Structure formats: structure tokens, C-alpha cells
Amino acid sequence: MSLPCIAAARCFDARAHRPFWLAGRQVGWIRESDVSLLARWPDVFALDAARVTLAPRFDENADTRSAALGAVIGALAAAGRIVGWRDEIYAVRNMFDEPPLAYIERAAARFFGTMTYAVHLNGIVKYPDRAPQLWIARRSDTKATDPGLLDNMVAGGIAWGLGIEATLAKECWEEAGIGEALASRAVAGRSVHVLQTIPEGTQSEQIFVYDLTLPQDFSPRNQDGEVSEHRLARVDEVARWIEQGGMTVDASLACLECFLRHRWIDEESCAGIDALFVVPPLSSV
8 A cells, every 4th residue: 555654755856956065964955945945045055956056155154054054044034935934953964863064044944954853652551351542632723834633642843952862751751741761661662763854944853753652541642732633543543644644744654664563464464664764965966
């Protein structure tokens, strides 16, 4: 079976984008339709047919690159070209454990197509006499991305300065009222890698998937207003929502990774997902 979320996770045409380089490395993708916007800053960007490059004069260190990009990002946001401002800093880096090459506002990561990182948690309730169930969240209608769609019980981007486990603990409390002691019992699964074209630009993201077995009497309680409801659902119900496109792409993939790992579904049910467990090389996309 071909699921829409698996196809969407690699729905990307490199020919419609120009590689974005800084510090001698490709770090992202910029839509061809957006490249002309950067011509306003000839002292900041070198534009040619092959790539967009941050001017070498800013290559002294991450702070100088960040300052140059920050001025551009602010102007693009003011013009409505970068939307969903978060006041949250993301690091520009191709691997999670690499030193940052620059720091940018979270909302700009999709415009420049830089690699981002997120954690997604499958909240599982197990029973002695029946099949397990999952807590599923519905995103608030006011969310900047995917408003109103179904999501994992806990999911969030990893901002600069926070590690994976610290982000997981933070999001567990904010999105579901899960305390630190319970959150610490989460078990890591595999990472899923997404490279897709979205309205804001390019989502290039590594999703760290976790499972957490919850007490039968636990009920999620959202703390930050980003979730409109939680519901407890059977695996077959979640699988149907995934097939129908009712869940976000990211949450769908996190659920499928969980289902496969626990053998709640077979591999034929999500053909092609194995390709999403490896990083798509920038140079060969």
C-alpha cells in the first residue's frame, strides 16, 4: 500500500530550488521563485545559476553569519515573505551534533530550507485483555502550521540550546501535562527524515521518535493552548486516519515507525518507509 504521508515526505524537486551555501557547505534549498527576493542584498548574497551563497566576508564565525542573515530575515518577515514568527532560535547545521554554522529565527528555516530537528512521542496505553491504544492530539486551529490536523500526543521542534531529552521533557509538560518523572521513561525509536516542499518553503527535518507507555488512568492535559483536544484511539483507527490524510505527515510517520517496531502492522502496509530512515544526501537529491 502506498500511503500519502510516505510520498509527501520525499515530495521535493531539486530543479525547482537553488542550493543555499554558507561557510563552504551546502546547508539548504531556496525555491527558485524566492531567489530573486535576495537580490535586494547583493552585499550579503552571491547569486548565480548554480547556488545562493552567503558572502564570504561574513565567514569569520557563526555570529557574523547570523547577524547578516538576521537583518535579511527581519526584512523578509516584515514584507510577509517569512510567516509564522516564533521568537525561537534554530541552529543551522546539517547534523544534530555538529557545531552551528549560524543561528536563525525558527520561521526562516523553511524559507532557506535548512535542516531542522524535532521530537515526536507516541503515547501508548497497554491493556492485559485487549489491544493497545494511542493518545492522539488535534492541533489548535491557531497553529502556524497544519492547524486542526491530528498529531502525536507530544511533538515539538528542538530549539538551539536544548538537547533531545530536554526538549522531550519540555514538550511533554506543555502539550500533555506529563511530568518529568514519567517523561523520563520514554523509549527511543528510529529517526525519520523528511524532505518535502511545503507552502513556507522546504521542510528538511530529522524527527526523533519516542514511545511512552502511560498508565491506564492517565489523561493528557494541554498546558500551552497548542492542542485543542486529545483522544484515545485504537491502532486501526490511527492507521485509517493516516491513510485518509487526517494526520500531519510528521505524526503519521512517527506512528508508522512505532507500529512497525511493535509489529502492529506489516511492512507491506507502509511500503517505501525504509527510505525515510536514512538522511537524503543534499548533493544527490
